[in-house]
Amino acid sequence: MIDIIGIPGSLRADSLNRKLLELSDQLIGDRARIEIAGLLPLPMYNPDDEARETPRPVVELKQKIEAADGLLISLPVYYVSMPGVLKNAIDWICRTPEPVRGTSVLAGKPISVIVGAGGLGATETGNHLMGILSVLDADLDNEAALEFVRLPERVDESGHLAVEEDRGLLKRFIERLVDRIDEAASG
Ligand SMILES: Cc1cc2nc3c(=O)[nH]c(=O)nc-3n(C[C@H](O)[C@H](O)[C@H](O)COP(=O)(O)O)c2cc1C
Numbered sequence: 001m002i003d004i005i006g007i008p009g010s011l012r013a014d015s016l017n018r019k020l021l022e023l024s025d026q027l028i029g030d031r032a033r034i035e036i037a038g039l040l041p042l043p044m045y046n047p048d049d050e051a052r053e054t055p056r057p058v059v060e061l062k063q064k065i066e067a068a069d070g071l072l073i074s075l076p077v078y079y080v081s082m083p084g085v086l087k088n089a090i091d092w093i094c095r096t097p098e099p100v101r102g103t104s105v106l107a108g109k110p111i112s113v114i115v116g117a118g119g120l121g122a123t124e125t126g127n128h129l130m131g132i133l134s135v136l137d138a139d140l141d142n143e144a145a146l147e148f149v150r151l152p153e154r155v156d157e158s159g160h161l162a163v164e165e166d167r168g169l170l171k172r173f174i175e176r177l178v179d180r181i182d183e184a185a186s187g
Contacts, residue, residue: 002032002052002181005068009075009086013041016151017074017116019159023128024072027171031076032178034072037064047093058092062105065093070110070181071138077150082129083127094136107137110184112177113145114170122147141180146173 006021018036025034041057049055075086095105111133112151115126126145132142146169148154148161156162161170 001030002069002178003067004032004034004070004072004181005037005064005120006034007071007086007089008036008038009083010074011038011085014159015069015076016132016159017114019155020074020114020116020161021072023160024074024170024174027167028174031171031175032069032181034067034075035064037061039085039089042085042089042092045088048080050092050095054092054095061089062093064141065109067106068109069110069185070177071106072084072112072114073084073129073179074114075125076114077115077117077121077125080124082125083158086129086163087132090132090136103135104136108139110139110177110180112173114148114173116148117151117153118152130144130161139180139184143176146170 006024008018008021010017021034021036028034035116042061043049043055051124075082094106113126113129115122126147130145148166154161154163154166161167
């Protein structure tokens with residue numbers, strides 16, 4: 001089975017972006033497993049700490065990503081940009097420990113991005129993140145990030161997407177990631 005690591009770009013316990021990842025796991029069924037890796041255990045990136053010893057939670061996250069077939073990131077927009085916790089995670093995990101072009105843990109890794117936000121800056125945020133992932137040589141789709149703007153209005157009381165059309169959109173988006181992973185595996 002295909003293994004995907006799902007990274008929510010929000011630390012909130014009831015994060016709607018985390019719920020989008022949970023729902024993605026349900027929607028993709030037996031074709032893939034999406035294991036969520038939360039960013040709460042990561043300390044703030046500090047080159048001094050890195051020079052001493054890479055912190056255990058960072059090593060563990062890198063190992064999970066290395067072992068996975070692909071990555072699905074679902075992030076909110078914070079002030080028309082990506083949340084600091086996600087940028088912090090990227091800062092940590094892409095060092096090897098030195099930044100050498102083409103050797104980051106994300107190099108060649110199929111990645112898809114979902115932006116689950118209020119309404120302002122979703123496209124810019126998705127593009128910004130994809131720009132960073134591209135510099136890190138991730139394997140990105142030609143299609144833009146999937147956006148769910150006004151996300152809080154599109155979920156039921158349990159926080160999951162309430163509208164069937166939205167669930168269909170999400171399902172097709174995840175299927176596309178799994179197809180890309182299949183294609184990459186078959187050469
Ligand atoms: C500090 C902060 C800044 C935000 N800034 C924006 C913003 O610029 N544009 C936007 O569309 N939503 C903004 N939001 C709303 C969140 O993106 C939105 O509520 C999102 O669904 C929260 O994701 P979560 O449920 O995964 O935590 C902001 C929320 C917070 C807490």
